[in-house]
Amino acid sequence: MKETVDVRLKALVLAFSVFVLFNACQKKVEYYTTNDFESVKKTDAHLHINTPDSRYLDFAAQHNFRIISPNVDAGTPIGEQMNIAAAHRKSHPENFAFLGTFSVDSFGNPGFVEDVIRQIDLSLEQGASGIKIWKNIGMALKDSADNYVMVDDAAFDPIFQYIADNEIPLMGHLGEPRNCWLPLEQMTDSGDYRYFKNHPEYHMLLHPEAPSYEDQINARDNLLRKFPDFAFVGAHIGSLEWNLDEVAKRLDEFPSMSIDLSARIGHVQRQSIADYEKVLNFFIRYQDRILYGIDITISEGGDRFDDIAAGMLKKWKSDWAYLATDSVQTIENISGEIKGLHLPKTVVNKIYYDNANRYFNAFQEK
Template structure:
């Protein structure tokens, strides 16, 4: 009888212990969720050109600010930009959004090209621009009067870099494309399959006149080396997202560059998680959070149901990235699937907020 009582007591104790552990586990999960939401965030690469009624509340809910990155696109009429729309956003929500201007090489042969570009940038810096973007027009699209593709290390651009260095304004550089742009597009699971299907003009494989990937990256590296005092944020992991060793090599070689992974998380998920975690740990002060998310059409062209679906998709997209970065859970992204990075709270704080705040001198 005594042995039976002892046994029952032990069983009750064990069940109570398991119940306590389960309760503690639930409490810890809640605590972690609260901590995740309490981390401040800056999406350093955003394109919310068109306003949304939900957008301000969405950013506040995510404890997030955004850098509205202008893009200059030349067409038969002129150069299209998002600058004026971004100015309106910042005037309406000055605590949520920051501005990034842009530079394009159209008209580079004109003797006053550099001076006029500097005058415009000076005005836009005065209006609040904290960064200037250059993108894949350099190297892949824009040509000079001689019919040559303008590379980012073109000497005619140097006065502009000197001006930005003097003003201590950094450059966001989207130079080149993922190496897959120069490869056949035959795998729907390729993270870039959808983009090059929708934007065949950038699928260099079909445009042999476009310089090679190596030519563009070499010119980019030469530009960086020629301007060691210019702070450069290499967008999309410097178009090297397919190989984190290439990213690490450039971070080691060029102390003036930083990187952000906007629209390249699919490439990261397809690589070894432990290796990625090591990259984030080693360069934890030089990797910034960016998404490339934005709005592509006016709100007036959307139905109520479409706007709700758009907001839900945005919520799921930011949440999916958070899961990949902050947990070891399995994550599927752009045809790739892998376990998350489970970054430490210290690294998450730097990645999501502090590195961008320091880079843009927001404090």
């Protein structure tokens, strides 16, 4: 008799647990809609504001976007980029932050390390939330013997040690999309095709004397092996945009690495047309390691404000539809219909806000 009661009790407890679990799961998964775009707190973690015109920041704020603007060792002089960014940071601390950068012009000179550290310190004094390094390291910088200098070159070690010791977040745009090393007809993106067709000087396939795609990726990986504690954001999906399995390998090997989606989300969308579940699983699995950004550069004085702002909004909304909803859209340069990933609210909140704020600690909660 007692045994029967035990069995019944066990069955009852099991049934009840399943019921509770079922309800918990049902309750937990909530989703945003297209209309939630405006109300959800968001960060564009890779958008270059190189203009003193603060209307772009106000425009972002109107749509509940904060902006992290990386300075870059290219284009507008670094000092000017920093002055513009520091002024925005002072006037809009609640929705603008920036990353400083450094020039490598003094590479090979006796005071190189000190010079770079001085530039890093100056950026931080001016309010930078981190430092960005760029593809000129690996693709343009050469030593006195005319060899390309890669990012894992020992000459940089004391600089990266300084960054690691001081827990300075580091964003690295290293290398280029793999298409840059492929023949034009094999490129997976018609935007890349047009760009490299018009700019053979940047089409690395035509420059076999320069480091290969694999050389670029290996150098970045070596850097992370040397400095495993970096808070490192691999810009543009860590230049592994063509295959999320390759990204996953790095995220597994380097626990402190994250990626931003900027300028490469089309490559993700193309992969989700081919294998939707694979892409969805990637975003769920690495939900704490992905930052949202679009990577446009605004340098103009404000004459084209309306056009540029409209373009930003269009891109932001298209990406929102892809990441947060299950709506279907077609996008320039990609053949086929793209169905949204419909990520749960909790995941969207991380990709759009929590992850960037954890890495760069840029915005104070009110």
